[in-house]
Amino acid sequence: MxxxxxxxxxxxxxxxxxxxxxxxxxxxxxxxxxxxxxxxxxxxxxxxxxTLHYHEILDELLGKGFMKKITLSKTADRTYYAPDTNETIHKTRKTPSLIFDxxxxxxxxxxxxxxxxxxxxxxxxxxxxxxxxxxxxxxxxxxxxxxxxxxxxxxxxxxxxxxxxxxxxxxxxxKDKMFPIIKCILNHGNFENKSFKYFFIPHGSLDYAPDFPPTIAFIFPRDKDNFEAGIMIQKDIANMLDLPHLKEADITKVWVRLKDEYPVFSEMLKGSSISYEKLTGIPMxxxxxxxxxxxxxxxxxxxxxxxxxxxxxxxxxxxxxxxxxxxxxxxxxxxxxxxxxxxxxxxxxxxxxxxTKIYKKIKRKAKIYNWFRELLFKKWHTKEEIMNKWFWVKLIMKFA
Ligand SMILES: Cc1cc2nc3c(=O)[nH]c(=O)nc-3n(C[C@H](O)[C@H](O)[C@H](O)COP(=O)(O)OP(=O)(O)OC[C@H]3O[C@@H](n4cnc5c(N)ncnc54)[C@H](O)[C@@H]3O)c2cc1C
Structure with a gap:
């Protein structure tokens, strides 16, 4: 005992x-x-x-209706940008994401x-x-x-x-679970459409950082003309592709370039001012x-x-x-x-x-999402190959 x-x-x-x-x-x-x-x-x-999807546990923990009170805005819309940023996939989810501070x-x-x-x-x-x-x-x-x-x-x-x-x-x-992620809160950007936006940036597609791992850049609305932007680096795929180890400074350097010149993404950030910016980690x-x-x-x-x-x-x-x-x-x-x-x-x-339901849900989602990321960023891998397969990406995203 x-x-x-x-x-x-x-x-x-x-x-x-x-x-x-x-x-x-x-x-x-x-x-x-x-x-x-x-x-x-x-x-x-x-x-x-x-951001989160409403669940009754929020009422249990915070008190009934509190989540609604602190919600700054909400949206169920998603836009996914192909590596060439000309092609997009639009999707409206069944439940909206609530955005809060x-x-x-x-x-x-x-x-x-x-x-x-x-x-x-x-x-x-x-x-x-x-x-x-x-x-x-x-x-x-x-x-x-x-x-x-x-x-x-x-x-x-x-x-x-x-x-x-x-x-x-x-x-x-x-080692493979914790992905580097940059979170940045910006004010007054050139950001009209209030959907969540994701940009697929495959390995080898940035000529100024040819060994940079596959990355997803994102922009989420907050309230009025304020929003959040960032990048999440697909570290497990980087390890599978045997890419060189990234230092914090390498990530920051690429982040600065993406903000300045990545097509569409940089346009949306133009004229904004940053109120918070940090490189951290997220388990995936x-x-x-x-x-x-x-x-x-x-x-x-x-x-x-x-x-x-x-x-x-x-x-x-x-x-x-x-x-x-x-x-x-x-x-x-x-x-x-x-x-x-x-x-x-x-x-x-x-x-x-x-x-429990929650454990099964997390396991199931991880399986699907890992499969998709591996297909996109490892099997198809290059910008050209992903563009060739864009029809299939669309189809998968439709049912995912
Ligand atoms: C950029 C980013 C965006 C995200 N976006 C979303 C999203 O949109 N929706 C969503 O649902 N989730 C999102 N997540 C994930 C979500 O934020 C986390 O899953 C959630 O915060 C997990 O809560 P936690 O309490 O486990 O960890 P944390 O929120 O990390 O809290 C851990 C706490 O432990 C403290 N701590 C750390 N070390 C010690 C120590 N040695 N001794 C004492 N205290 C310690 C820390 O200071 C902190 O307060 C995001 C995460 C990141 C990084």
């Missing part, structure tokens, strides 16, 4: 992003004693996804958790995991002055995002195999690479995942007859999670 004599908390949550704060709220619903450790001083200071969402989740008396420590970066025998029983964290503290719990939820220290400490292989290609990679901890959200493979739904899926796992963990903690971290119990919890 795991020794819990030192455990001050039922659950420690590493990270106060959407996954961490949602987990905290669901733990609060189950009357658990929780400590959230967040490395940043301010909650929501680094925007990530700012990250800070509004994060502040609300934070306030809801605080209303439930959840203890949230900011400026508290997890640096080490503490073991009791073979079970994780706590974490070491430090503030920006370098002062270290320890906290102990019966369970540590790793909700610390795409670059998860907990995942890395447990030697999880994120599908979730990790085991959500309990070590006794004592469960990975949730981006730390588990639990993003719908198009990048379109890391937020809602992280929230649903948080609910499913918090319920499994709380049930196990309340069952005094069974050791939560016995091999059999871990197996049972993983099995139950893998039976």
């Amino acid at each position: 795991m020794s819990s004599k030192r455990a001050e908390y039922d659950i420690i949550i590493g990270g106060a992003g959407p996954a961490g704060l949602s987990s905290a709220i669901f733990c609060g619903n189950r009357d658990k004693k929780v400590l959230v450790l967040e490395k940043k001083k301010d909650i929501g200071s680094e925007p990530r996804g700012e 990250w800070k509004d969402l994060m502040q609300r989740l934070y306030n809801r958790a605080k209303e439930m008396n959840i203890e949230i420590k900011r400026d508290a970066e997890i640096t080490e995991l503490i073991l009791d025998g073979d079970t994780i029983c706590g974490a070491v964290y430090k503030d920006s002055q370098g002062n270290k503290s320890k906290a102990f719990a019966k369970c540590v939820l790793a909700c610390d995002g795409f670059n998860s220290i907990i995942g890395r400490k447990l030697k999880l292989d994120y 290609t599908g979730p990790i195999e085991s959500f309990v990679p070590h006794k004592g901890t469960v990975l949730i959200g981006d730390a588990a690479a639990f993003v719908e493979a198009s990048g379109g739904s890391g937020l809602v899926s992280s929230m649903i995942m948080a609910k499913e796992w918090v319920n499994l963990i709380c049930d196990a903690l309340e069952n005094t007859k069974r050791d939560i971290w016995s091999n059999q119990n871990i197996k049972d919890m993983e099995h139950k999670f893998k039976k």
Whole structure:
């Protein structure tokens, strides 16, 4: 049995992003004693996804109607640009994407958790995991002055995002999963049509960066004439094509050129001013195999690479995942007859999670999306070949 004599908390949550704060709220619903450790001083200071499809979990977490209140605009329209940017595919999805400001969402989740008396420590970066025998029983964290503290719990939820220290400490292989992505918020662009726009940029199509990996550039509307733009680099395909390792500076250099001169894309950005710009990472290609990679901890959200493979739904899926796992963990903690971290119990919890609708959905979408990206960027590969096959791309996009 795991020794819990030192455990001050039922659950420690590493990270106060959407996954961490949602987990905290669901733990609060189950009357658990929780400590959230967040490395940043301010909650929501680094925007990530700012579009989502409505799901009832939003009402459960934020309060009924709150999502509507913070929605800046919405659209169900998508436009995909061929590598020559002359050909396009237009699509209207069944449900619209809601566009909002990250800070509004994060502040609300934070306030809801605080209303439930959840203890949230900011400026508290997890640096080490503490073991009791073979079970994780706590974490070491430090503030920006370098002062270290320890906290102990019966369970540590790793909700610390795409670059998860907990995942890395447990030697999880994120190599092919985490794609570099630039997020840029712009004001006053030349951006009339309010659909989401995607540009397919295959390997070899940029003469100033012939070895640059296949990339998808995007533009999303926000409100009025404000919008978001960026690029997402297809890192797994780059590895399959054996392309040279990219440094941050290589990505930034290409991003500057794309903003200035990539056909159609640069036109839409013309005259705009940038209010936020950052190179970060996003998990793609599908979730990790085991959500309990070590006794004592469960990975949730981006730390588990639990993003719908198009990048379109890391937020809602992280929230649903948080609910499913918090319920499994709380049930196990309340069952005094069974050791939560016995091999059999871990197996049972993983099995139950893998039976959930959300897990099956994420797995299915990853399979389809990975197949499509591999076909486009690896099998067809070049700009010319993709243009030759554009009819098939259209057909696939129609049914995808
Ligand atoms: C550019 C971009 C665009 C995206 N677009 C969309 C979209 O349109 N729709 C959508 O649904 N999803 C989108 N996503 C994905 C979505 O944002 C993520 O899936 C979601 O934020 C995952 O939440 P999380 O809590 O797991 O991770 P994060 O949001 O990354 O939160 C992790 C938290 O952990 C903290 N942390 C990190 N390390 C430590 C540590 N050592 N100790 C303590 N705290 C730590 C971080 O500061 C952060 O607060 C996008 C992501 C990016 C990067």
